Amino acid sequence: MEGAIKDWRNDIYKVFKELEITMVSHVPDAGHTPLINLCEKDNEIDVVTLTTEQDGVGLSCGAFAGGRKSALLMQSSGVGNCINALALPNICRIPFLTLVSMRGEWGEFVPWQVPMGLGTPKVLEAMDVKVFRADYKEEVGSTVDAAARFAFNTNRSAAVLLSQKMIGAKQFKNG
């Protein structure tokens, strides 16, 4: 199972390499950790740890203005922090790509995760972000590839929601 989980993060990493995405910002989520680790080992990718997800929107836009492509990794709870910031890529027609690991859906243990989990696709769409979704690990690579090409080819914002089904519901337990 662990090997299978690593595979789909590798598929995302391959898309980053193929499309020359050289900056990855994040507020960490356990679902993204293997991908963050892959990027940190890569000297051609700058990994920027944020204090709030919205700063990844501005960072990504500034990097693109300077000639570098980037992606913002976050958990669904972070999407709500980004709403007004999403005006920046929208009004400037700057390509913006985010990969969102979902909480508050598949077998969720923590009720506090549910409101933003339910709201995530709605608020993204309300801000004109094209929402893609991957429910199965086999479709992650092609979905991220399609979303990235949509963003960078059409100068729009795109998000890929990565189902909690693939990541596994977090179970709180001691030890």
Add this chain to the structure above:
Amino acid sequence: MIERRPFVQKILKNRQTNLRVVSGLGTSTWDLMSGGDDKANFGFIGAMGQAIPFALGLAMAQPDLRILLFTGDGDTLMSLGSIATVANHPVTNLTIVVMDNESYVETGSQPTATAGKTDLEIVAKGSGISNSYTIKNEKDYDRLIKTIYEEEGPSLVVAKCQAKATPLVFPHSFDGSVSINRFMSTLKS
């Protein structure tokens, strides 16, 4: 107290070709545009709080240029955490100048936190930006120019300035895609 508009104009007047200037929303953008239309400027008119992260991304992508951000205390206070991000992903070519008038001048001059107990120089230093200082009059111009063009960044300079409304000076276009594409045309080699 610094009179912000002539101060910004003086900085822009003798600008070097390796300088790119970004401004935060509101008065900072009108200040920047008052120095004359220049494709090497990009001014925010919205997305409050995003100017610092934008300038960081730009500075990371263009390490051979000097990046100068003019922004206000209101914009900076909205994204204080971005100062920590700048400090911990350091870029040597970035200078942030906070035109600190201690008020939200555009909306009726309500006081900001810097009118109270908050000191952005100390916030910057505590966040890890060691090259941070406060200037209070025009005599500090030479020191600031040295920071912008020569010193190893990132730097954050708090410029205490008068809280008075200044005439609106609009950019070439309010359409962000026009503004960013003009700006980007100065970055292609």
